[in-house]
Amino acid sequence: MKIIAHIETDFTTKFGIPRQSGIIAEAEGRIIFEKEYRVKEAFRELEGFSHIWLLWQFSEAVRTGWSPTVRPPRLGGNTRMGVFATRSPFRPNGLGLSSGKLEKVDTSNGVKLIVSGVDLVDGTPIYDIKPYLTFTDCHVGAKNGYAEEFIDYCLEVKNTSWLDGL
Numbered sequence: 001m002k003i004i005a006h007i008e009t010d011f012t013t014k015f016g017i018p019r020q021s022g023i024i025a026e027a028e029g030r031i032i033f034e035k036e037y038r039v040k041e042a043f044r045e046l047e048g049f050s051h052i053w054l055l056w057q058f059s060e061a062v063r064t065g066w067s068p069t070v071r072p073p074r075l076g077g078n079t080r081m082g083v084f085a086t087r088s089p090f091r092p093n094g095l096g097l098s099s100g101k102l103e104k105v106d107t108s109n110g111v112k113l114i115v116s117g118v119d120l121v122d123g124t125p126i127y128d129i130k131p132y133l134t135f136t137d138c139h140v141g142a143k144n145g146y147a148e149e150f151i152d153y154c155l156e157v158k159n160t161s162w163l164d165g166l
Contacts (some may be wrong), residue, residue, distance in 0.1 A: 005033040005117075005126040007056075012122050029118040038110040047105045052115065053133035056096045058089035058136060059124045066092045085145065096120075099132050138141070 009029040031054075069080040070088040071097070083091055100115035113129070 001127050002125060003034065003057075003125040004037045004129075005031045007031050007054075007118065007120050007122070007124050007126060009118055009120055009122045009124075011120065026116065027118050028103070028116050029120060031113040031115060031129070033111055040107050040111060041105070042109055043113075046102070046113075046131065048128070049102055049131040051099050052102050052113070053130040053132055053137075054096075054098045054100060054115075054120070054126055055128040055130070056098065056120060057127065058091070058094040058096050059121070061123055063090060063094070066090065095127070096124075099137075101152050 008031075009027070011027075050129045067090065068083055070083050070086055070090050071078065071080055072086050072088060078137070091097070093118050098119055100117050102113060104114040106112045106114060
């Protein structure tokens with residue numbers, strides 16, 4: 001597979017990125033294409049779609065081997081689950097799939113896409129982009145498996161160090 005683009009985001013490390021795409025709608029990214037793929041015709045009619053799928057590499061979690069089970073942090077890191085029943089980055093091929101809101105197709109200086117709701121580290125390699133289709137990509141009544149019990153899970157974060165001097 002060829003890398004067609006890289007994404008620019010404000011997330012400089014894998015720590016602190018949203019756990020899934022769309023959770024932080026304001027998280028913006030700019031998809032910058034490799035020279036070979038900066039062809040305006042390749043993006044013809046893309047602006048008619050509100051969302052796109054990104055197929056990308058977990059570049060911060062590259063490994064030579066793989067394990068059939070992983071320990072998802074959402075489950076406290078103590079429960080082993082089958083790798084194919086998770087969205088763990090530690091996969092046989094290290095591929096990720098995210099949807100994002102297509103804010104703009106910018107052809108003013110080459111081609112770049114502005115997307116929001118991203119969950120990717122700055123510099124993540126992009127392998128492909130596809131339009132999101134509501135009539136096939138959204139399955140009404142789909143099940144969430146074990147993840148259902150974690151839908152509303154939140155961490156409470158407090159930084160009180162600045163209060164110490166008050």
